[in-house]
Amino acid sequence: MKRRFLFPLLAVLLLQGCVTIKPLAKQPKTLGPANGSLVIVGGGGMPKVIFDRFFEAAGGRDAKIVVVPTAGSDVDYDESTSSVKMFKRAGATNVHLLHTHDPKVADSDEFVAVLSDAKAVWFGGGRQWRLADAYLGTKTEAAFHDVLKRCGVIGGSSAGATIQASYLVRGAPEGNHIMMAPGHERGFGYIRNCAIDQHLLARKRENDMLPVIRKHPHLLGIGIDESTALFVRGNTAEVIGKSKVLFYDIALEKTVGEKFYTTLDPGERYDLKSRRKLPAK
Helix, strand or coil: CCHHHHHHHHHHHHHCCCCCCCCCCCCCCCECCCCCEEEEECCCCCCHHHHHHHHHHHCCCCCCEEEECCCCCCCCCCCCCHHHHHHHHCCCCCEEECCCCCHHHHCCHHHHHHHCCCCEEEECCCCHHHHHHHHCCCHHHHHHHHHHHCCCEEEEECHHHHCCEEECCCCCCCCCCCCCCCCCCECCCCEEEEEEECCCCCCCCCCCCHHHHHHCCCCEEEEECCCEEEEEECCEEEEEECCCEEEECHHHHHHHCCCCEEEECCCCEEECCCCEECCCC
8 A cells, every 4th residue: 555545545434333442551660758758878988967857757756766777687686786876866855676587476466566656667788688587578577667657767778778669679598699589579669660679889880780671671770889879758769978970861972872871969868759859959
């Protein structure tokens, strides 16, 4: 059929309902929490500005903070664990410990009760798969989300940063060098359609996120260096601390080449939904 007859014929078929054209699928949006705040730390030391922002979001140093050290390698923890002592040294007066490796325990009302009035949750470092194995799909995971719904704050460092994304990188129990591990690819999803890496520049991980977003192009990759945090409220993410945060968006491949990431320094902000660096305040 000659081309000049093709389009009129197509128009007739559309009008008669003989042909339908499906709209192009929209790219899923990367979205922060509808309520509450996130403090996502790339590991290493914690500058005062990160503690200050966490306490501010929690409602002060007297706010109830629940520390979850489950990512660590120990079987049991008590009040002497480093994460609890860290917050007490920083001036927190109401710190509680929550830990189990058993999802059946995590799914019990008795275990989850401490979270019912918590203003803040903190996930310690270690291996993120331990957090996923213990809490995904339990009443405890739902209670973590409820802290945000009450406009509280969730924070974490290293493994406690990565678990906050919807897609879990370095989740393989076999080793944290494996970026994509079937069976361990789901995080807690406080930022949707997102993957978070940590210790970024300190461990020369700048290019490790690239195969992840090539395979899952709907994801926004976020890489956070040590002693640095991303403070997220709604869809606005602000870099605080000492170093840099990289945002990986495969849509940038055509404009910035193989790396396709945007680099932000402390004080700079990024819109997660539009995937754009925001102008200076």
